[in-house]
Amino acid sequence: MSNINDIAKQFTEYYYQAFDADRRNLAPLYRDMSMMTWESSQIQGAQAIVEKLVSLPFQKVQHKITTVDAQQSLPGVNAILILVTGQLLVDEETNPQQFSQTFQLVENEGFFIYNDVFRLNYS
Amino acid sequence: MSNINDIAKQFTEYYYQAFDADRRNLAPLYRDMSMMTWESSQIQGAQAIVEKLVSLPFQKVQHKITTVDAQQSLPGVNAILILVTGQLLVDEETNPQQFSQTFQLVENEGFFIYNDVFRLNYS
Numbered sequence: 001m002s003n004i005n006d007i008a009k010q011f012t013e014y015y016y017q018a019f020d021a022d023r024r025n026l027a028p029l030y031r032d033m034s035m036m037t038w039e040s041s042q043i044q045g046a047q048a049i050v051e052k053l054v055s056l057p058f059q060k061v062q063h064k065i066t067t068v069d070a071q072q073s074l075p076g077v078n079a080i081l082i083l084v085t086g087q088l089l090v091d092e093e094t095n096p097q098q099f100s101q102t103f104q105l106v107e108n109e110g111f112f113i114y115n116d117v118f119r120l121n122y123s
Numbered sequence: 124m125s126n127i128n129d130i131a132k133q134f135t136e137y138y139y140q141a142f143d144a145d146r147r148n149l150a151p152l153y154r155d156m157s158m159m160t161w162e163s164s165q166i167q168g169a170q171a172i173v174e175k176l177v178s179l180p181f182q183k184v185q186h187k188i189t190t191v192d193a194q195q196s197l198p199g200v201n202a203i204l205i206l207v208t209g210q211l212l213v214d215e216e217t218n219p220q221q222f223s224q225t226f227q228l229v230e231n232e233g234f235f236i237y238n239d240v241f242r243l244n245y246s
Contacts, residue, residue: 037192037206069160069240074200074229081204083160083225083240098244100223102206106197117192117206121221121244 008070008082011105016063016086023053029113036116049116058090063099078107079114088120097121131193131205134228139186139209146176152236159239172239181213186222201230202237211243220244 018025030036030046037043043052065086073079082103087096097120104115141148153159153169160166166175188209196202205226210219220243227238 033198035194037194040190040192042194066244067163067242069163069242071158071160071165071238071240073227074197074202074237075156077197077200079197081225081227081238081240083206083223083242085223085242085244098221100206100208100242100244102204102225102240104196104204104227114197115194115204117194117204117225119190119192119206119208119223121189121208121223 004070004072004080005068007080007105007111008068011103011111012065012068012082012084015103016065019053020062023056024050026050026053030116031112031114034113034116036118038118039120060091062089063087064089064096073104080105080111127193127195127203128191130203130228130234131191134226134234135188135191135205135207138226139188142176143185146179147173149173149176153239154235154237157236157239159236159241161241162243183214185212186210187212187219196227203228203234 027046027050030049032045035044036049043049063086067085070080070082073081084101088099089096100119102117103113105111106114150169150173153172155168158167159172166172186209190208192206194204196204207224211222212219223242225240226236228234229237
């Protein structure tokens, strides 16, 4: 399982660093078949997903990862399922919000994001 | 997408009602190939998973679902990815804990749980 956990750790660190630096950097991680659910909004395809991410109403954003759990996905498919929990700090807010995000990565000349589900956990 | 969301809603309602009534009721939802990660513990197989769930150190438990998001999983596989967020109240505690749980359901003469990742979100 260590290889899956290593990939998950590397992926999530890269993803949130890229997100926090410039959300447009995330485009290469998605493909046309990729799906994202962002707080119940369903979006498909790399271009529409990145447009959605860029349109989010904050300028500065910082993700802090709390946990990353990974499992091998379905048999016969080279895919990894990841559940991330963490904290999100936007703009000049001082109280972080908790978030949960599930990714399913599929390997096809490198891993890309097939499924992406994001939720804030309101207290 | 409505069918996927309907299945996800029915599944999660059934799952948490069964969990809260008697965790042994969950055995038929898992198979030998099923994987569960419970607060970083990795367990495989229906029997080991249910033993783990039954061994959890609380007598009374109540799940309250906050959100359920579902997506079609990988192409060519009849599978559904679900991210649940909610609150968990155990024994005589009065402060609920937040949780996140990701399921991947696979259809094979009915849906079963292939992937299950559970995390409490500590405040």
